[in-house]
Amino acid sequence: MEPTTTSYLVLAALLFGIGATGLMIRRNPLVMFMCIELMLNAVNLTFVALATRFSDIDGQTAVFFVMVVAAAEVVVGLGIIISIMRRRPGATVDDLAELKG
Amino acid sequence: MIAMLPVPAVDPVLDTESWWWQPLAIVGLKVLVVFIIGLVGTMFMVWFERKIVAGMQNRIGPDKAGPFGLLQTLADGIKLFFKEDLIPERSDRFVFKLAPFLAFVPAFLIWSVIPLGGDFTDGRDGTVEWFGQITRVQLADPPVGVLLVLALSSIAVYGVMLAGWSSGSKYPLLGSVRASAQMISYEAALGLSLAAVLMAAGTLSTSGIVAAQDQLTDWHLLSTGVVPFVVFLIAMTAELNRPPFDLVEAEQEIVGGFHTEYSSIRFALFFLAEFMNVISMSALLVTLFLGGPQPLLIGSFDLFAVLGPFGGTAWLLLKVFLFLYVYVWFRATLPRLRYDQLMDLGWKVLIPVALGWFLLLAALQLGRDNDLSQVGYVTLVIVCLVVLGLGYLLFTAAISVARRNRDREGAAY
Amino acid sequence: MELIVFVLASAMVLSGAIGVVLFRNPVHAALGLVLTLFGVAVHFVSMEAHFLAAVQVIVYAGAIVVLFLFVIMLLGVDRAEDLTIEPLKLQRPVAIVLGAGVTVLVAGAVVRGADTLGRETNASAPGDSNIRALARSLYSDHVLAFELTSVLLIVAVAGTVVLTRRLKKSEG
Numbered sequence: 001m002e003p004t005t006t007s008y009l010v011l012a013a014l015l016f017g018i019g020a021t022g023l024m025i026r027r028n029p030l031v032m033f034m035c036i037e038l039m040l041n042a043v044n045l046t047f048v049a050l051a052t053r054f055s056d057i058d059g060q061t062a063v064f065f066v067m068v069v070a071a072a073e074v075v076v077g078l079g080i081i082i083s084i085m086r087r088r089p090g091a092t093v094d095d096l097a098e099l100k101g
Numbered sequence: 102m103i104a105m106l107p108v109p110a111v112d113p114v115l116d117t118e119s120w121w122w123q124p125l126a127i128v129g130l131k132v133l134v135v136f137i138i139g140l141v142g143t144m145f146m147v148w149f150e151r152k153i154v155a156g157m158q159n160r161i162g163p164d165k166a167g168p169f170g171l172l173q174t175l176a177d178g179i180k181l182f183f184k185e186d187l188i189p190e191r192s193d194r195f196v197f198k199l200a201p202f203l204a205f206v207p208a209f210l211i212w213s214v215i216p217l218g219g220d221f222t223d224g225r226d227g228t229v230e231w232f233g234q235i236t237r238v239q240l241a242d243p244p245v246g247v248l249l250v251l252a253l254s255s256i257a258v259y260g261v262m263l264a265g266w267s268s269g270s271k272y273p274l275l276g277s278v279r280a281s282a283q284m285i286s287y288e289a290a291l292g293l294s295l296a297a298v299l300m301a302a303g304t305l306s307t308s309g310i311v312a313a314q315d316q317l318t319d320w321h322l323l324s325t326g327v328v329p330f331v332v333f334l335i336a337m338t339a340e341l342n343r344p345p346f347d348l349v350e351a352e353q354e355i356v357g358g359f360h361t362e363y364s365s366i367r368f369a370l371f372f373l374a375e376f377m378n379v380i381s382m383s384a385l386l387v388t389l390f391l392g393g394p395q396p397l398l399i400g401s402f403d404l405f406a407v408l409g410p411f412g413g414t415a416w417l418l419l420k421v422f423l424f425l426y427v428y429v430w431f432r433a434t435l436p437r438l439r440y441d442q443l444m445d446l447g448w449k450v451l452i453p454v455a456l457g458w459f460l461l462l463a464a465l466q467l468g469r470d471n472d473l474s475q476v477g478y479v480t481l482v483i484v485c486l487v488v489l490g491l492g493y494l495l496f497t498a499a500i501s502v503a504r505r506n507r508d509r510e511g512a513a514y
Numbered sequence: 515m516e517l518i519v520f521v522l523a524s525a526m527v528l529s530g531a532i533g534v535v536l537f538r539n540p541v542h543a544a545l546g547l548v549l550t551l552f553g554v555a556v557h558f559v560s561m562e563a564h565f566l567a568a569v570q571v572i573v574y575a576g577a578i579v580v581l582f583l584f585v586i587m588l589l590g591v592d593r594a595e596d597l598t599i600e601p602l603k604l605q606r607p608v609a610i611v612l613g614a615g616v617t618v619l620v621a622g623a624v625v626r627g628a629d630t631l632g633r634e635t636n637a638s639a640p641g642d643s644n645i646r647a648l649a650r651s652l653y654s655d656h657v658l659a660f661e662l663t664s665v666l667l668i669v670a671v672a673g674t675v676v677l678t679r680r681l682k683k684s685e686g
Contacts, residue, residue, distance in 0.1 A: 002517060003520035005628075005631055006624060008557065010624055011524050011528075013617055013620040014621065017621075018532060018613070019531065022535035024608075024609030025535065025609050025610070026535065028540060030540050031534065031540055035535065038531050038550060045554055052561040058651060060566055060644065061651045063566055064652065065656075065659060065663060067573050067574065068667065070574075071670075075670045075671060076670050076674055078674075080677060081589075082589065083677055
């Protein structure tokens with residue numbers, strides 16, 4: 001018996017679900033960021049699984065772009081987190097309501 | 102839509118119809134050989150380094166255990182094994198125990214993609230016949246061989262980083278933050294100089310890169326111009342945290358760096374990993390730039406022709422040995438860099454040089470691919486040089502503006 | 515054989531992911547993320563996407579997570595987070611229900627839609643190493659997107675430098 005494309009897709013769905021749940025549960029901005037990475041990886045997994053299934057390389061190209069965008073996103077996001085943490089050490093996302101009137 | 106392309110199987114030994122004991126025996130033998138080479142090589146390297154440094158400093162060096170002190174490393178290893186295993190009170194116990202393995206395993210795995218030998222006499226392509234099966238003398242030959250090495254060297258950062266963090270004390274943390282910043286910075290230069298080789302060879306597989314260097318003039322040391330080689334050598338020394346780039350464990354500043362709190366067998370694992378990395382990265386350098394196990398022919402005279410199919414291995418060992426000596430030489434003669442000098446060298450010198458040289462090589466390659474006439478070729482080179490010159494001017498202007506701004510406004514960092 | 519690889523790699527992926535969500539210490543969560551990334555890389559290899567597997571390890575594990583760890587150590591936020599504090603009542607149960615709902619919905623849709631994928635055609639050999647094909651696709655069909663991502667990276671780096679730069683004048 002061999003793993004089918006559907007089994008990869010189900011795995012990706014589970015991974016996406018765990019990531020989404022983590023994003024809603026955790027309050028540490030860094031860990032929330034990691035949960036977003038989990039969700040991105042789930043999507044990458046589906047792209048590659050379907051690219052293999054249909055023998056079309058464009059799915060892999062999309063994954064390449066997702067990785068680059070993820071890298072850029074992490075760089076900017078961590079920059080923002082650093083500048084927030086400098087002003088308010090130990091801040092969680094609940095504390096970031098400074099602009100509320 | 103571009104369809105996926107079928108490419109021939111990775112290792113000829115796995116391509117055979119008759120799957121019986123031979124492929125299994127061959128793979129098992131290869132694993133054994135790689136393992137033994139790794140351990141014995143490391144043992145030898147420690148002794149070699151101590152002996153050469155001692156020689157350069159007018160000392161004798163280890164000479165008690167075994168002939169010429171050869172067994173000194175073994176004695177030290179046994180001593181370390183039986184020492185008490187200390188785990189600091191404020192450490193993160195799980196990560197503290199995990200870190201040495203994260204340093205050690207990648208160092209070993211790099212060996213799996215290095216071509217360790219092969220039959221290149223009379224223009225053969227390096228495959229050998231064992232137990233009636235055609236195979237290559239390397240454990241694995243994945244289509245992304247060189248990228249695998251890059252991936253492993255980026256994993257090696259974890260061992261250092263987590264060791265420092267989990268120790269729960271100041272100096273190891275400082276050492277590990279230094280180490281990770283240094284290794285990430287120099288990985289860019291390493292990758293860019295690697296790209297020049299990959300472009301010349303037209304493949305990512307290590308055996309393909311060796312096969313592309315069957316003439317002396319095809320050795321990538323020469324065919325890519327010497328610049329990528331020099332950049333790679335410097336960036337690799339920094340990646341390995343070897344002197345003069347050993348700020349990670351600068352004794353005068355931060356005690357022992359990331360492994361200050363480690364003792365006994367866990368320390369021994371870090372020590373082993375460090376020396377094994379020196380050997381395996383030297384082997385990588387030889388594979389990429391000096392033809393790996395390809396013989397250096399003088400006319401048609403092959404120095405190790407008497408060894409027959411083992412000649413390739415002898416050539417590889419000779420070339421690796423050369424670089425091991427170079428590393429020891431670096432250590433014994435060069436003073437350590439300051440931290441800002443280290444970062445300046447990586448970001449402001451090595452990366453721009455590697456990138457500029459890569460652009461030049463790419464333009465030349467494009468000219469060759471398009472069969473340009475002589476006039477066209479000269480124009481190409483001139484245009485390329487003008488562009489690079491402009492880039493250099495912009496770069497120096499940017500640096501001087503940044504320096505002026507820093508003097509005026511004064512950035513904290 | 516492929517099934518064994520699939521099961522082991524999936525176990526890595528899922529246990530790592532659960533670790534990210536449940537570990538209280540951010541450094542441990544980052545290690546869980548690394549485990550997941552490796553599992554996904556193994557899946558990529560078994561689906562013949564060798565190049566992506568290598569890039570996954572180099573970029574994700576080698577750069578992104580290292581950056582995470584770097585920031586964690588730099589800011590000294592490596593103390594364990596107290597997960598028992600719950601500022602918003604009911605947030606956690608609702609989140610778990612929502613997460614489970616999303617998972618069940620997506621997985622159900624995937625299983626139900628399995629027929630539309632058509633019958634598996636020789637799933638074991640859909641074409642070997644695809645590095646050349648990937649390069650051709652990147653530099654021909656998607657060359658504009660490729661150039662734009664390079665611009666994106668430059669902008670991200672420049673933006674981060676501006677964001678985190680501290681001048682002596684403006685702040686003490």
